[in-house]
Amino acid sequence: MVSIVGSGLVKIDRYYEFSESDLVIEAYKNLILKVKEMPSSIDALILASTYSDTLSKNLMLAFKLSNKLGIKTSISFRVENGDNGGSAILAAYSLIKSGIANSVLLVGVDKFSDYPSKYVNDVISYNLGNEYEYQVGLTPHAHAALLMKRYMKKFSKDYEYFTKWPLKMHENAVENPYAYLRFKVDKKVIMDSQIISEPLRLFDIAARADGASVVLITSDELSRKFTDTTVKIENIVSSNLPLDLANLEVNSVRDVAKKLSIRMNSNHIYEIHDSYSVLAALELESLGLAKDGNGFDNLDSLNVNLGGGLKARGYPGSATAVYQLAELYLHLIGEHPRGKIDAERGFLLSTDDLGNSSHLVAMMR
Structure with missing residues (x-):
C-alpha cells in the first residue's frame, strides 16, 4: 500500500501580502516539525493548483516550488482538473504504487484574494463549457x-x-x-x-480564499523512516x-x-x-x-x-x-x-x- 507520513497546513484566509510560494513554504515548515527527518531529496513533487496561471501569471510553479523549498527531485509537475484536486492525489498515489517513486511531496495551493470577486467569478466560469455556457x-x-x-x-x-x-x-x-x-x-x-x-x-x-497544504506520501517500506504513525x-x-x-x-x-x-x-x-x-x-x-x-x-x-x-x-x-x-x-x-x-x-x-x-x-x- 501507499502511506501518508506527514502533513502541514496553513490557515485558510486572505493573504494579501503573501504569494503562493510564501504560503507553501509556511505549510512545508509545519510538515518538517511533524516528521522524524526531512530528506533533501524527494522523488517527486506533485502540485494541485488550478488558478496559478490565470490569477497569478505563474507557470512552471511545481519546478519553482521544488527549488524554493530546497528539494532535489527528478519529477515535478502541476495537475489541473478544475477544482478537483483529487487528480493530483491520484497522480501521487500512482507514482508510488507503480514503483516510479518511493516518496512524493503532494502540494496544494491556490490564491484568490488579490482580485475582486467579479474577476474571480469570471475565471471560475472557465470551468464551464466554453462555447455554450461561459460565452453567454x-x-x-x-x-x-x-x-x-x-x-x-x-x-x-x-x-x-x-x-x-x-x-x-x-x-x-x-x-x-x-x-x-x-x-x-x-x-x-x-x-x-x-x-x-x-x-x-x-x-x-x-x-473562496487563499490556502496551502502539503502531504508527504511514501511507499510502505520507506514510511517508518519518517514517522511511527502512518495512514494507508x-x-x-x-x-x-x-x-x-x-x-x-x-x-x-x-x-x-x-x-x-x-x-x-x-x-x-x-x-x-x-x-x-x-x-x-x-x-x-x-x-x-x-x-x-x-x-x-x-x-x-x-x-x-x-x-x-x-x-x-x-x-x-x-x-x-x-x-x-x-x-x-x-x-x-x-x-x-x-x-x-x-x-x-x-x-x-x-x-x-x-x-x-x-x-x-x-x-x-
Missing part, C-alpha cells in the same frame, strides 16, 4: 441554483431544509484552527443572507460523467461509490466537496450515506466535514483536496486539534464545482 454569461452559481430548484421541486423541500448544512459546517469550523470562517451562525442569518442566484443564498456557497491509502477510484440536471443525478459520484469495493458506513470519517449546499446533499445521497431526498436528515450521526468543509474551512481551489487529505490523516492518527475521533477509516470525495469529475479516496490507519 453562465456561471457555476447559476447551475447550482437550477440544481437547488430542481431538488426542491422533486423532493418537496423548502429553502429552510438547506440551512442544515451551513449550520453544521460553521459549528464544525469553530474548533478547527485551519478554518477560514470560525464562527457559528443561526438559521435566521442564513435565511436572510444575500440572494446570489435565486434560491441560492450567500451561505449556500463555499467561501487503500484505493482511489475515479469517474468522469456529466451532471444530469434533469434527473438530479451526480453521476460521477454515484459511479465512484459503485466502483469502490470498501463498504462505507456511519462509523467512518468523511470529507466531501461541498461547493454548494445542494451538492453536499446530492453527494451524501450518491455515496449511499443518505436516502435520495434526505441528504441532510441524519447529519448528527455522520462524521462528515469535521473541519467545516469548503463552506466554512474555506475553498482554496484545487488545494482543497490536499487539505481534505491532510485533515483526514490528522484525524485518523488522533492528532487533529479538534480532538480525537474514534474511526479506523476515512473517505475523501474530491470533485469539481458541479460534480462532473470525481475521485474517491479510501484511507485506513
